[in-house]
Amino acid sequence: MTNIPIESIPVLGKNPLPPAWRKYFSFSTDHKVIGVQYLVTSFVFFLIGGLLSMVMRAELITPESDLVDRSLYNSMFTMHGTIMIFLWIFPSLLGLANFLVPLMIGARDMAFPRLNAVAFWMVPVFGILLMSSFFLPSGASQSGWWAYPPVSLQNPSGDLINGQVMWLLAVAISGVASIMGAVNFVTTIFKMRAPGMTFFRMPIFVWTVLSAQLIQLVGLPALTAGAVMLLLDLTLGTSFFNPEKGGNPLLYQHFFWFYSHPAVYVMVLPIFGVFSEILPVYARKPLFGYRVVAISSITISVVSLLVWVHHMFASGTPGWMRMFFMATTMCVAVPTGVKIFAWTATIWRGKLRMDTPMLFALGAILMFLFAGITGVMLGSVPFDIHVNNTYFVVGHFHYIVYGTITMGMFAALYHWFPKITGRMYYEGLGKLHFWLAFIGTNLNFFPMHPAGLMGMPRRVSSYDPEYAFWNVLASLGGFLLGMSTLPFILNMVSSWVQGKKAPANPWRAIGLEWLVSSPPPVENFEEIPVVIAEPYGYGKSEPLVSNAAAMTQEA
Amino acid sequence: MESSISSELQHSATEHVHDEEGNSMFGFIVFLLSESIIFLSFFAGYIALKLTATDWLPPGVSGLEVREPAINTIVLVSSSFVIYFAEKALDRQNLWGFRILLLATAAMGSYFLWGQATEWRGLSFGVTTGTYGGLFYLLTGFHGLHVLTGVLLQGIMLARSFIPGNYEGGHFGINATSLFWHFVDVIWIVLFLLIYIWQ
Ligand code: HEM
Numbered sequence: 002m003t004n005i006p007i008e009s010i011p012v013l014g015k016n017p018l019p020p021a022w023r024k025y026f027s028f029s030t031d032h033k034v035i036g037v038q039y040l041v042t043s044f045v046f047f048l049i050g051g052l053l054s055m056v057m058r059a060e061l062i063t064p065e066s067d068l069v070d071r072s073l074y075n076s077m078f079t080m081h082g083t084i085m086i087f088l089w090i091f092p093s094l095l096g097l098a099n100f101l102v103p104l105m106i107g108a109r110d111m112a113f114p115r116l117n118a119v120a121f122w123m124v125p126v127f128g129i130l131l132m133s134s135f136f137l138p139s140g141a142s143q144s145g146w147w148a149y150p151p152v153s154l155q156n157p158s159g160d161l162i163n164g165q166v167m168w169l170l171a172v173a174i175s176g177v178a179s180i181m182g183a184v185n186f187v188t189t190i191f192k193m194r195a196p197g198m199t200f201f202r203m204p205i206f207v208w209t210v211l212s213a214q215l216i217q218l219v220g221l222p223a224l225t226a227g228a229v230m231l232l233l234d235l236t237l238g239t240s241f242f243n244p245e246k247g248g249n250p251l252l253y254q255h256f257f258w259f260y261s262h263p264a265v266y267v268m269v270l271p272i273f274g275v276f277s278e279i280l281p282v283y284a285r286k287p288l289f290g291y292r293v294v295a296i297s298s299i300t301i302s303v304v305s306l307l308v309w310v311h312h313m314f315a316s317g318t319p320g321w322m323r324m325f326f327m328a329t330t331m332c333v334a335v336p337t338g339v340k341i342f343a344w345t346a347t348i349w350r351g352k353l354r355m356d357t358p359m360l361f362a363l364g365a366i367l368m369f370l371f372a373g374i375t376g377v378m379l380g381s382v383p384f385d386i387h388v389n390n391t392y393f394v395v396g397h398f399h400y401i402v403y404g405t406i407t408m409g410m411f412a413a414l415y416h417w418f419p420k421i422t423g424r425m426y427y428e429g430l431g432k433l434h435f436w437l438a439f440i441g442t443n444l445n446f447f448p449m450h451p452a453g454l455m456g457m458p459r460r461v462s463s464y465d466p467e468y469a470f471w472n473v474l475a476s477l478g479g480f481l482l483g484m485s486t487l488p489f490i491l492n493m494v495s496s497w498v499q500g501k502k503a504p505a506n507p508w509r510a511i512g513l514e515w516l517v518s519s520p521p522p523v524e525n526f527e528e529i530p531v532v533i534a535e536p537y538g539y540g541k542s543e544p545l546v547s548n549a550a551a552m553t554q555e556a
Numbered sequence: 557m558e559s560s561i562s563s564e565l566q567h568s569a570t571e572h573v574h575d576e577e578g579n580s581m582f583g584f585i586v587f588l589l590s591e592s593i594i595f596l597s598f599f600a601g602y603i604a605l606k607l608t609a610t611d612w613l614p615p616g617v618s619g620l621e622v623r624e625p626a627i628n629t630i631v632l633v634s635s636s637f638v639i640y641f642a643e644k645a646l647d648r649q650n651l652w653g654f655r656i657l658l659l660a661t662a663a664m665g666s667y668f669l670w671g672q673a674t675e676w677r678g679l680s681f682g683v684t685t686g687t688y689g690g691l692f693y694l695l696t697g698f699h700g701l702h703v704l705t706g707v708l709l710q711g712i713m714l715a716r717s718f719i720p721g722n723y724e725g726g727h728f729g730i731n732a733t734s735l736f737w738h739f740v741d742v743i744w745i746v747l748f749l750l751i752y753i754w755q
């Protein structure tokens with residue numbers, strides 16, 4: 002587990018570096034630069050996806066379809082979902098993991114720095130590929146983010162290059178990039194840990210990244226297989242999923258959900274890691290049940306591979322299959338509940354400091370609790386038969402993808418902003434952002450539940466006027482949510498340019514990343530740290546490493 | 557532990573190279589495990605479609621000839637042993653032995669590809685002939701691409717063996733090529749059972 006610098010570290014001053022910002026536009030192999038590249042790129046796509054949702058909410062403020070063309074509306078929800086998942090959540094989480102994992106385990110970089118850079122640069126490539134399908138004569142894909150056949154096989158324009166083909170290519174490139182990333186993270190975490198950094202001394206964030214990346218390795222190939230077959234059906238005219246020619250469209254759904262259910266855990270697990278990092282810092286207490294929380298991440302990964310059919314209860318699946326997958330779905334709630342219990346116990350009677358990251362973390366956990374409850378409801382077959390494909394499902398998963406994941410991502414961005422940029426952000430703007438986002442999320446996504454229970458179907462641009470009340474509320478919430486990003490952008494940009502200089506450890510947090518300067522030097526550590534304690538030693542006053550002075554550059 | 561740590565820190569650049577080699581091999585194995593799941597998914601799709609099909613064989617197709625593919629199988633599987641001995645030869649620094657055995661492996665792989673192509677040409681159905689035709693070409697084609705990749709890798713390894721000092725950094729390239737070849741072989745055995753034996 003040695004870790005020798007690849008080049009000797011340039012001495013500052015003697016070896017003037019180019020202006021700092023320029024490196025972010027280069028093919029850098031430094032995991033910290035790549036991390037920032039991921040974060041900024043994905044945020045741009047977040048804004049694009051958000052813009053699409055604003056248009057959709059504007060369309061839905063009245064029951065009639067009066068703002069955009071119906072087929073354009075179809076393309077918009079398809080692209081909105083695809084962008085948010087493949088171009089916002091995945092890459093932003095990878096950015097965070099890229100920046101943090103090597104620092105947290107005491108490594109100088111990822112195991113394969115060059116592969117890392119290649120994987121990142123594929124993101125803008127497939128992002129642009131996907132976006133450009135809007136400009137095709139037949140428009141972008143309209144079959145939803147899940148691209149179920151036979152809808153996805155329609156190709157009414159008859160063109161060979163159509164929105165669906167572009168969509169499949171983009172998803173395929175994304176898959177290749179994700180596999181590269183997963184191989185890199187798993188190797189890094191297994192092989193590059195500093196001396197003394199045993200598995201049970203790794204911060205929970207590293208555990209959750211490991212769990213998430215293992216899911217990618219097992220699940221993504223199944224989606225790739227399904228996508229290849231769909232692409233062949235679409236272009237060559239094979240009949241794997243085409244019921245008219247003897248194919249079986251349900252098989253595609255199995256491929257899709259065998260990956261895409263676990264994928265929701267790829268997205269949420271690192272955010273669980275973020276909660277587990279942030280709560281102890283702002284409550285000044287060790288994480289409750291560290292080992293149990295670590296193990297439960299891996300447990301979630303394994304169980305999540307066995308629940309996919311709960312997305313297909315209404316797809317004509319046989320009874321035994323429904324029963325089996327209903328039972329397994331209920332089982333995921335157990336390790337998840339364990340985590341919620343551990344977080345509650347961590348902040349219980351702690352000295353809570355309500356800074357922006359803590360606010361976002363607590364708000365996100367609260368909304369996750371709600372989403373978990375609606376999730377278990379959906380997991381029971383009789384209830385799901387009633388609400389499947391209604392706005393209830395849309396409400397459920399937006400409490401996850403916005404309420405939990407995106408809010409958790411903001412918590413992380415604020416918490417590590419000083420480390421990443423070397424500057425402090427403005428607390429007032431941060432708090433404003435939180436309250437706008439928290440109110441906006443609930444106002445936007447809560448009304449979807451009653452609308453869904455009343456029977457409002459998802460993916461429609463016009464609806465029965467009896468649902469209008471809930472939709473007006475949701476649209477107002479949506480616009481509020483859109484506005485909430487403005488203070489965030491203002492905060493990030495102005496703080497980065499002219500914020501107060503950040504010390505190495507502004508939050509008095511415990512962790513290897515907080516021992517080095519802000520931002521950390523190239524290759525992170527002067528001397529590789531020798532770890533001698535478990536993480537989260539809050540209130541224990543024991544050192545984390547035995548060579549604190551030698552590992553930082555100030556010496 | 558402590559003393560070994562400080563000595564570890566003083567290790568020279570060669571140690572670093574070995575370390576990188578270990579990481580590369582680890583990463584490559586992780587990748588192959590993941591890659592195998594694509595095949596498993598295709599196999600699962602094959603089994604599911606075959607079991608649920610009302611008419612499995614398209615009209616006019618009576619099944620597949622087994623004899624030629626069986627010979628092909630024997631050649632491919634034996635080539636796994638040949639590349640294993642090539643690796644051993646390299647370990648014993650027998651460079652020419654290594655080259656000849658590697659060339660033999662590549663030749664056997666090419667023979668397999670050629671046999672596959674001949675079979676394809678003689679078939680009475682195409683990719684669009686029902687799910688049967690699609691699955692047959694998908695599975696054999698996707699596997700064939702892997703065989704081709706393997707043969708190309710062997711070619712590169714062979715060419716690189718003539719570069720002086722090529723093995724100073726260790727044998728990662730050839731070890732990975734060989735592992736990949738075994739992987740391609742094992743996949744073929746499953747595929748052969750599924751497509752040719754289970755008719
Ligand atoms: C206790 C945990 C959870 C349970 C039991 C659960 C259960 C379910 C069920 C049964 C559905 C299918 C509803 C239907 O289509 O009729 C569903 C949909 C969905 N869930 Fe969850 N869920 C849980 C947590 C999560 C998490 C953590 C995420 C994301 C990180 C998530 C994201 C989604 C998404 C994206 C969909 C909708 C996909 C679509 O139909 O387009 N869920 N959930």
Ligand SMILES: [Cu+2]
Nearest residue numbers: 262309311312
């Ligand atoms: Cu699910």
